[in-house]
Amino acid sequence: MSTRSTSEGYSGRRFVLAPNIAPDWGQTMRIFAGLSVVCLGIALVCTWMGFWPVLPFAGLELTALGVALYTSARRSLDRELIHVVGNAVRVEKGRGRVEQAWDMDRAWTEVVLRRLPRRWEETQLLLRSRGQELVIGGFLEPEERRSLARELGRCIGPMARCGDDGAVPATAGDEAQAALSVAPSNSLGDRTG
Template identity: 65%
Template sequence: MTTSTDIEGNSGRRFVLAPNIAPDWQQTVWIFIGMSSVCLGIALVCTWFGFWPVLPFAGLEVITLGWALYASARRSLDREVIHVVDNTVIVEKGRGRVEERWEMDRTWTDVRLHQLSRRWDETRLELRSREQTLIIGAFLDADERRSLDRALRACVGPMARWGDDRPVSTTDSGEPGASWAPGIAPNAGEKTG
């Protein structure tokens, strides 16, 4: 799987998540032509010598190979784009084009990396804002999810962690409760009025 990060102007970042499937469409077509030519060539030689039942099975193999290569090439178009701009987190998911889009308040969005209990070293990365929960990076491996989690925490949701049981990072002065995000006062989580 691959991820890339771009800076969008002075106030934002963009994370592009994509499956790491090596061959492009043209390479996939050439792989299909090469493998099906060998398979059908052997089947035709067998048919020539009287072993005609080999031909239908070879045809079935070529159809199955074509379907598998097509499904793999189509999956390579999957994208998840996370825009963190100004006070908004925008998540777009789709295959070749944007099919689904979500907007969340950047300040109140929390990033959570859950360790799944049923599978060894399997994680799930979520963006949570109010009642909305969105799973992102499902096709990433565990290390890539941890890396994305750290990168997103650096730019999303300082207010979402106030009052949480997780520790809030401290500044150089060592004051607990001091916020790591610039421009947020240490007492920003307290209610006023």
């Protein structure tokens, strides 16, 4: 998981949530090509020696590996952006681009970290506003979810302390880095490994 908090000229905050589960597409293709060469090389040698049933199984094995690597590489593009600007909270979710977006009123939005019943140490992070509940950070570890809930609680809700008139100073720490933020767009940003 990668979480990044940014601020831009004291105008707001942006949290970028991304799973840290796979290399980028180019690395994935190189890994697959290398494994394919080795596996097919062994299968061809076995076929040449008369053990022809090895070749179809090698093909099945490579097909399964390719599907698994493709699925993992696609999931690495998942992003969740939380923009806190002025009196608005905007949440954008998608894979490489914005697929869903929600707008909430900052003063009426509550950050809720809820324990799931019958699951050991499992939590769910919600933004709740005027009867609407939105689950965020589903791919985060429990400690990362708690840390994000603390950071969001500082700048969302009726008692938030983000600064005066929406001014938000940049924070430094393990879970936040100062960087430039941009207005919501159709892109969910770069992979932040």
